Amino acid sequence: MTAPSALPGPHASALDLGGRTALVTGAANGIGRACALRLAAAGAKVRAVDRDADGLEALAGQSQGLAGTVEPVLLDLTDLDAAEQAAAGTDVLVNNAGLQMVRPLEEFPPEVFHTVLTVMLEAPFRLIRGALPHMYGQGWGRVVNVSSVHGLRASAFKSAYVAAKHGLEGLSKTAALEGAPHGVTSNCVNPAYVRTALVEKQLADQARAHGIPPQRVLTEILLRDSAVKRLIEPEEVAEAVAYLCTPQAAFITGTSLTLDGGWTAH
Numbered sequence: 001m002t003a004p005s006a007l008p009g010p011h012a013s014a015l016d017l018g019g020r021t022a023l024v025t026g027a028a029n030g031i032g033r034a035c036a037l038r039l040a041a042a043g044a045k046v047r048a049v050d051r052d053a054d055g056l057e058a059l060a061g062q063s064q065g066l067a068g069t070v071e072p073v074l075l076d077l078t079d080l081d082a083a084e085q086a087a088a089g090t091d092v093l094v095n096n097a098g099l100q101m102v103r104p105l106e107e108f109p110p111e112v113f114h115t116v117l118t119v120m121l122e123a124p125f126r127l128i129r130g131a132l133p134h135m136y137g138q139g140w141g142r143v144v145n146v147s148s149v150h151g152l153r154a155s156a157f158k159s160a161y162v163a164a165k166h167g168l169e170g171l172s173k174t175a176a177l178e179g180a181p182h183g184v185t186s187n188c189v190n191p192a193y194v195r196t197a198l199v200e201k202q203l204a205d206q207a208r209a210h211g212i213p214p215q216r217v218l219t220e221i222l223l224r225d226s227a228v229k230r231l232i233e234p235e236e237v238a239e240a241v242a243y244l245c246t247p248q249a250a251f252i253t254g255t256s257l258t259l260d261g262g263w264t265a266h
């Protein structure tokens with residue numbers, strides 16, 4: 001008997017990950033937390049990787065009663081060797097951890113640029129590298145990269161983030177080509193602005209960079225290009241990630257699934 005899900009509403013995808021191991025990075029908050037809970041609800045044994053110990057503890061509490069389990073893994077992904085090792089033996093890999101800084105190029109701190117590229121591009125490479133031997137060995141695996149509209153479009157003042165996400169798109173497509181003969185798919189999901197701490201934290205930054213009051217950032221900056229005028233919820237992103245792990249999605253690889261309210265339709 002399947003335990004009830006902790007998430008609101010019915011799941012769109014009938015996903016059974018019983019007996020599978022999934023690794024989700026950035027699992028302590030936001031989209032990563034929703035993904036970890038969704039995959040655990042599908043029966044997976046989820047390795048929840050994050051550097052936020054309190055968030056991981058809260059996640060473990062929220063996962064009680066699900067069909068699968070959540071194992072907290074306290075890890076800073078700038079430790080690339082440890083990241084690669086953590087991915088060994090996983091059937092499903094969700095590269096999700098990320099961070100943002102909004103600053104004009106000429107003021108952008110080089111050390112932050114380096115960290116953003118390390119966590120959001122180099123760590124996914126190392127995690128995929130660590131996960132593939134097991135996936136190839138069994139002839140099945142799913143890599144889902146949480147990219148962004150900013151993997152497909154640029155916005156001013158987000159040089160590191162846009163560069164990292166565009167790089168992640170290329171990494172994902174390459175993994176798709178190499179993984180196909182081994183039953184491994186690799187895809188991106190590309191949300192517009194999601195209701196998470198990452199967005200809340202950048203309101204002040206955006207206001208400063210654009211020279212407008214923080215209360216005008218949501219409508220004038222964040223939702224300006226979206227035809228659907230609301231933030232997307234983390235659970236909606238997690239459902240797309242779950243869909244890409246279903247048997248019905250086996251032919252979908254090397255693609256970028258936009259969840260952007262029509263932003264890239266412009």
Ligand SMILES: NC(=O)c1ccc[n+]([C@@H]2O[C@H](COP(=O)([O-])OP(=O)(O)OC[C@H]3O[C@@H](n4cnc5c(N)ncnc54)[C@H](O)[C@@H]3O)[C@@H](O)[C@H]2O)c1
Binds near residue numbers: 029031051147194196
């Ligand atoms: N929030 C949005 O609007 C939005 C839109 C499109 C894409 N995304 C992407 O979704 C992903 C998740 O974002 P979110 O909005 O849930 O953010 P969030 O800030 O709520 O969560 C990000 C998580 O990543 C973790 N993390 C950051 N650096 C880390 C490191 N060095 N080691 C380990 N963990 C680390 C944080 O601790 C946090 O738990 C990111 O890749 C982000 O770029 C977010």
